[in-house]
Amino acid sequence: NSVFAHVVRAPEDPILGVTVAYNKDTSPMKVNLGVGAYRTEEGKPLVLNVVRRAEQMLVNDTSRVKEYLPITGLADFNKRSAELIFGAESPALQENRVTTVQCLSGTGSLRIGAEFLARHYDEHTIYIPQPTWGNHPKVFTLAGLSVKYYRYYDPATRGLDFQGLLDDLAAAPAGAIVLLHACAHNPTGVDPTIDQWEKIRQLMRSKGLLPFFDSAYQGFASGNLDADAQSVRMFVADGGECLVAQSYAKNMGLYGERVGALSIACKDRDVSSKVESQLKLVIRPMYSNPPIHGASIVATILKDRKMYDEWTVELKAMADRIISMRQQLFDTMQARGTPGDWSHIIKQIGMFTFTGLNAEQVSFMTREYHIYMTSDGRISMAGLSSRTVPHLADAMHAAVT
Ligand code: PMP
Numbered sequence: 001n002s003v004f005a006h007v008v009r010a011p012e013d014p015i016l017g018v019t020v021a022y023n024k025d026t027s028p029m030k031v032n033l034g035v036g037a038y039r040t041e042e043g044k045p046l047v048l049n050v051v052r053r054a055e056q057m058l059v060n061d062t063s064r065v066k067e068y069l070p071i072t073g074l075a076d077f078n079k080r081s082a083e084l085i086f087g088a089e090s091p092a093l094q095e096n097r098v099t100t101v102q103c104l105s106g107t108g109s110l111r112i113g114a115e116f117l118a119r120h121y122d123e124h125t126i127y128i129p130q131p132t133w134g135n136h137p138k139v140f141t142l143a144g145l146s147v148k149y150y151r152y153y154d155p156a157t158r159g160l161d162f163q164g165l166l167d168d169l170a171a172a173p174a175g176a177i178v179l180l181h182a183c184a185h186n187p188t189g190v191d192p193t194i195d196q197w198e199k200i201r202q203l204m205r206s207k208g209l210l211p212f213f214d215s216a217y218q219g220f221a222s223g224n225l226d227a228d229a230q231s232v233r234m235f236v237a238d239g240g241e242c243l244v245a246q247s248y249a250k251n252m253g254l255y256g257e258r259v260g261a262l263s264i265a266c267k268d269r270d271v272s273s274k275v276e277s278q279l280k281l282v283i284r285p286m287y288s289n290p291p292i293h294g295a296s297i298v299a300t301i302l303k304d305r306k307m308y309d310e311w312t313v314e315l316k317a318m319a320d321r322i323i324s325m326r327q328q329l330f331d332t333m334q335a336r337g338t339p340g341d342w343s344h345i346i347k348q349i350g351m352f353t354f355t356g357l358n359a360e361q362v363s364f365m366t367r368e369y370h371i372y373m374t375s376d377g378r379i380s381m382a383g384l385s386s387r388t389v390p391h392l393a394d395a396m397h398a399a400v401t
Contacts, residue, residue: 014134015374022372030370031388033379036186036351037255038318041385046318048253050310054300058293069289071280073102073261077295080302081261085182085215085229085246092236092265099276100263101283102290105255106216106247107135109262113212113243114143115282116264116275123175126212127168129153131376133186133214136179145177153188158344158356160190169203177210182244183228184217184350187378191221191349197231201238211235211242219251221349223319225312236265248298250351251315257294318382322351325384329353332393340400351382361399369395 012020018034040046058064072078078100082093092098103109118124126145128136129152137147150172151164169178180200185191192200204211213232219225235242241264248259262279266272283289301307330345345353357365357377365371371392373379384392 018372018374021366025370025372027370029391031372031383031391033371033373033383033392036250036380036382038250038253038322038351038382039385041321041387043383043385043388046253048311048314050301050307050314051252051254051297054297054307057300058296064296066292069102069292069295071101071283071289072276073290074292074295074299076299076303077102077259078261080299081246082263084225084302085218085232085244085263086236086265087226087229087233090233090236096269097267097272098263098265099272099279100261101276101279102295103245103260103262103283104287104290105249105258105260106214106245107139107260108258108290109245109247109260110136110139110212110214111143112279112282112286113245113262113264114140114145115286116279117177117210117212117243118144119282120275120278121177121210123173123177123210125173126177126179127172127209128179129165129181129185131187132179132181133216134374136214140179148172148176150178152185153190153354155356158190158354159347160192160196162192162196165192166199166203169200169209170207172207172209174208175210177212178204179212179214180231182213182215182218182232183230184221184352186216186350187352187374187376188354189344189348189350189352190354192231194230194234197234201234204235205238205240211240213242213244215244216247217250217350218246219312219315220319220322220351223316223323225251225315239267241266248294252298252301252311253318254294254297257297258291259294259298322381325381325389326353328386328389329381329384329393332389333396336393336397338393338397338400351380352378353381354378355396357396357399364399365395368398371395 022032082100127150130149150168151161154161218228221228244263246261249255326346355377359375
């Protein structure tokens with residue numbers, strides 16, 4: 001008899017499990033709108049041309065070896081990643097008060113940041129938006145933080161519950177950590193305006209709340225890397241401290257390469273170097289040091305002006321295709337005369353539309369139309385194409401009528 005005989009089967013991950021179910025479906029009509037990965041008009045995964053070129057350069061460079069990276073990762077990658085999110089001219093970078101470490105994509109960056117806070121920060125409560133990416137509460141809880149929610153989304157307006165958000169943050173204990181989606185909030189596609197960000201900043205700074213930004217979609221929301229970093233830059237410009245987890249999964253299409261970075265902006269250079277020394281102690285017993293390939297791709301592109309420009313063009317094309325899918329879906333539903341106000345489809349931004357469909361309607365669409373999505377009614381617009389939009393519109397129409 002197995003010593004593991006008592007182990008009970010765990011449920012599938014609520015997001016990745018959607019793909020598991022999709023893969024089992026043999027219908028030619030099936031569409032996977034569950035996982036947030038970009039697809040072309042033809043429904044195929046996309047490797048950016050500039051990424052292919054960077055990889056070719058890396059392969060051709062026979063001076064490259066496979067030695068271990070330092071615990072903190074590739075230095076060029078860290079420097080360029082910090083410039084990408086904070087802005088190359090950022091005073092915080094010029095003052096050397098930011099430490100950046102290469103981590104395993106966005107998830108790993110969040111986890112390292114959370115482990116560091118659990119060890120070295122007094123307040124262990126982290127406020128996360130209601131709703132948020134499903135992995136957030138698990139990452140923070142397992143790191144030893146205590147998770148609480150702040151109001152974020154108002155189902156009645158399908159927009160931001162701004163007053164609820166302010167009230168909940170105002171009621172948080174001084175020093176509490178607050179998780180903020182830098183842009184393209186997942187799953188709602190609803191972001192604060194710049195004015196609202198400014199009010200959030202003032203409130204958080206006046207209460208000494210510690211911002212922890214999750215930046216998984218820089219460039220994907222608007223198509224512009226600087227515009228999508230505005231929220232983070234506002235919080236760095238005031239001289240205060242914050243954490244930022246960056247992912248290159250979406251904006252460079254490097255999903256499986258697991259490339260990301262954690263930056264901690266500190267009060268001054270001395271604090272930041274001590275913080276970095278402690279980050280190393282967090283990382284070393286977890287995975288020793290990060291992988292070299294993906295970070296080398298990113299560094300190659302970010303260092304070369306021409307490749308960087310090429311990237312921004314390819315990134316904008318992805319963002320634009322997503323925006324055009326929103327318009328097509330909205331127009332098709334208008335043409336069908338689907339009851340209800342669906343303008344949120346074109347108002348929300350980023351990879352996802354939070355449709356407002358309930359779990360029962362979602363399971364109807366999966367059963368009858370072979371459309372796969374998370375049970376909260378979130379659909380990945382990046383998984384849609386002109387060919388599949390009419391089918392989705394039919395399914396949504398049938399689900400609500
Ligand atoms: N944060 C958010 C809000 C996300 O949507 C994702 C990806 N779905 C991540 C972090 C992390 O992704 P990854 O670890 O693949 O970079």
